[in-house]
Amino acid sequence: MQEDESNGKYWKYLCGGSLIHTQWILTAASCFSNFKQKPSSLRIQLREQHLYYEDKLLPVSKIVVHSNFTFENEGSDIALIQLKDPAKLSSHVQPVHLPDASQSFDGKECWVTGWGYLGGGESLPPPFSLRQVQVSVMDNQSCDQLYHKVSTIDESVRIVPEDMICAGKEDTGACEGDQGAPLVCKVEDSWLQVGVASWIEDCQRDPIRPGVYTSIPQYVDWIQKIIQ
Template identity: 40%
Template sequence: PPLLPLQMLWLLFLSLPCLGASPHPRPLPIVPPAPAPERELVGIVGGHSAPQGKWPWQVSLRVYLYRWASWVHICGGSLVHPQWVLTAAHYWGSLGVVPLTKRAYRIHAGNVYLYGGRTLLNVSRVIVHPNYITAFLGFDLALLKLATPVRMSSRTRPVTLPLQSLDFSLEDECWLTGWGRGFYFEPLSPPYRLQQVQIPLEEEGACEQGYRRFLHTRANGKVIPEDMLCAGTQGRGPCMGDSGGPLVCKKKGTWVQVGVVSWGIGCSMYELPAVFTNVQSHVDWIRQQLRRRR
């Protein structure tokens, strides 16, 4: 195994599960909230408020909580097709409840404000990557089919998937978006506006060695699976509630999704990048599912 048992428990405790986004303590506002200052530092560690329509593929996955009688954000995702959302597998894969609960989920799209009054979209199908076991072993991907396609507009548009031949470098401009916590003990506050942060890609070997030193492990096998990549720095990266969300990099003037938020240590409190599922490693599988199940 890539990690020793005690170290795996430590990693699990500080990982980034979708459900880690604790709902706010009061019922949702009925009216759309007022705009937030453009540089307000809330949500996503080290981030600031995103302009309306800048990231039109960003979506929120919701679950209904009877305690608040509301559809509450649990994790992020991205539109990769008018009727398909790409997200992380570790929520469904760990609970094994896909066939029974897909109707209990909704998708919020087209608005930087989580609770801005837009109609929520129904999910008709959930496809977890067949090789998924746990996020720490890779293959942390899932596809959600919407009951009806999203109407394309300036606020809702699919992200570009990477070609297999595309090369990414540490010099590429890359951004992370989401409605997650701004700090490990700091939930996103009203008006619940989408956050963005520019983060650097991390070299594979340096990321692997950094995690090995932090975990004090000499176990055989890699800590960072082959189909994952690292990005972010201390004070800039994802936190609970950002899982499943997109990491995009600009290539020749086009934003391309390179990663899906998977796991990490302590919400960027340490000198370690976060770990993302490498979309390029799975782009053939993603496209195959979209063709097969239309």
């Protein structure tokens, strides 16, 4: 997903996202933190694994931010973007499948992809290649306990909202700039998107705390109501 930087002459990377329907992109609500983002100021890049490659950018007709969203660390960090026209599917462009509301992925090895920072504030260098990393999914309660270990917040107060899951491994995982990126797990022969990257501590300087993702099983009903 890219935003307008100069009246349509230059488009700058904003956030990650995933195609879940021929006309809908799933991403994080925190990508639109100013709440004033206009559809005309966004473009979607599909198919390419390099940012700013000479590919056709797709216009947007609607942005749907979850009504309960306020800040990324308070939950409901999820949004949908409607394309002006349906995407042309091919062997390189296919919607990712969504899980059932009852599915759990705790302890499963999954993958996250994105164009975020490399860690320590180092930005992704040209040719801006899409990066991927394998991560372990952690249940909400265990993740919340990890965050409390390096926090002065009382343990009775949740740091990680209940509608989120965590994923990472020591010294690896999603990084700053990966907001909106998909967390996917392979189940039998299908890839299911189980999370949307929400907030991440420094991915190399702080290996204790894994990345935090909006849990898709908890929002799959909301998603289906919007896109149908």
